[in-house]
Amino acid sequence: xxxxxxxxxxxxxxxxxxxxxxxxxxxxxxxxxxxxxxxxxxxxxxxxxxxxxxxxxxxxxxxxxxxxxxxxxxxxxxxxxxxxxxxxxxxxxxxxxxxxxxxxxxxxxxxxxxxxxxxxxxxxxxxxxxxxxxxxxxxxxxxxxxxxxxxxxxxxxxxxxxxxxxxxxxxxxxxxxxxxxxxxxxxxxxxxxxxxxxxxxxxxxxxxxxxxxxxxxxxxxxxxxxxxxxxxxxxxxxxxxxxxxxxxxxxxxxxxxxxxxxxxxxxxxxxxxxxxxxxxxxxxxxxxxxxxxxxxxxxxxxxxxxxxxxxxxxxxxxxxxxxxxxxxxxxx
Numbered sequence: 001x002x003x004x005x006x007x008x009x010x011x012x013x014x015x016x017x018x019x020x021x022x023x024x025x026x027x028x029x030x031x032x033x034x035x036x037x038x039x040x041x042x043x044x045x046x047x048x049x050x051x052x053x054x055x056x057x058x059x060x061x062x063x064x065x066x067x068x069x070x071x072x073x074x075x076x077x078x079x080x081x082x083x084x085x086x087x088x089x090x091x092x093x094x095x096x097x098x099x100x101x102x103x104x105x106x107x108x109x110x111x112x113x114x115x116x117x118x119x120x121x122x123x124x125x126x127x128x129x130x131x132x133x134x135x136x137x138x139x140x141x142x143x144x145x146x147x148x149x150x151x152x153x154x155x156x157x158x159x160x161x162x163x164x165x166x167x168x169x170x171x172x173x174x175x176x177x178x179x180x181x182x183x184x185x186x187x188x189x190x191x192x193x194x195x196x197x198x199x200x201x202x203x204x205x206x207x208x209x210x211x212x213x214x215x216x217x218x219x220x221x222x223x224x225x226x227x228x229x230x231x232x233x234x235x236x237x238x239x240x241x242x243x244x245x246x247x248x249x250x251x252x253x254x255x256x257x258x259x260x261x262x263x264x265x266x267x268x269x270x271x272x273x274x275x276x277x278x279x280x281x282x283x284x285x286x287x288x289x290x291x292x293x294x295x296x297x298x299x300x301x302x303x304x305x306x307x308x309x310x311x312x313x314x315x316x317x318x319x320x321x322x323x324x325x326x327x328x329x330x331x332x
């Protein structure tokens with residue numbers, strides 16, 4: 001049985017105006033530029049790319065923390081792009097939640113763990129009494145691997161990994177259908193990262209929640225994601241199953257990212273061919289013409305400067321490159 005689509009994004013753009021003075025020409029940071037994707041119930045869509053490529057902005061636009069400049073966002077079959085009705089927006093935020101990157105900044109230090117987790121339940125009028133909310137709070141703490149007596153403690157009494165577990169428990173308090181995980185493990189130790197990943201997997205298995213999982217570590221993303229999208233300078237450049245993207249990348253940028261992944265075996269690592277990217281990432285205020293990656297691509301030609309490549313199927317998944325067929329022959 002095919003899974004139901006929970007989220008669809010069509011040609012989404014999120015631009016931020018940059019002030020340049022009274023008489024200066026208006027300029028815009030093109031953080032997200034014409035992105036389209038879909039996510040099904042119970043699916044994890046991994047989103048990877050360099051810092052500043054627009055991953056977090058995309059996630060925050062989807063949950064309506066940022067207003068999109070153009071494009072459409074459909075959640076559970078309903079267009080929520082320009083939703084203004086407070087009740088509808090209230091219901092949307094109940095079903096669509098966000099786990100922030102920094103577990104130190106995302107928790108109010110003046111509130112106990114119990115107050116932090118119960119607050120969204122109170123805002124959305126869930127459960128009839130404080131005792132019932134407290135019971136659910138204890139159950140959520142146990143779900144994320146914390147003890148019931150932690151309910152009376154404050155955030156400063158916990159480690160980074162424990163704080164992120166508290167953040168996850170708070171997110172689950174509203175029983176959401178979809179969660180944007182905005183680099184939830186990047187600030188944690190490697191051993192703790194694996195624990196958080198396992199918690200998220202178990203929660204998804206039990207509750208059928210869909211994730212947009214944003215991160216830098218391709219190897220870690222590959223272990224949790226069903227599909228992976230690779231982002232560069234506000235654009236999606238490759239989308240496919242985790243196995244296809246990780247083991248058979250077709251876009252030059254994806255190949256460069258994967259060539260930088262460390263190999264545990266020193267012998268294999270020593271002989272591994274690296275694809276070195278030269279130059280800096282262009283400014284999202286003034287991106288290059290045509291393909292956004294062409295200024296750092298080893299295979300760029302005049303064609304790449306003239307036209308923006310569109311997503312097309314190749315090698316079992318989608319990629320945006322004008323020279324896909326030629327590059328596949330070279331890659332082989």
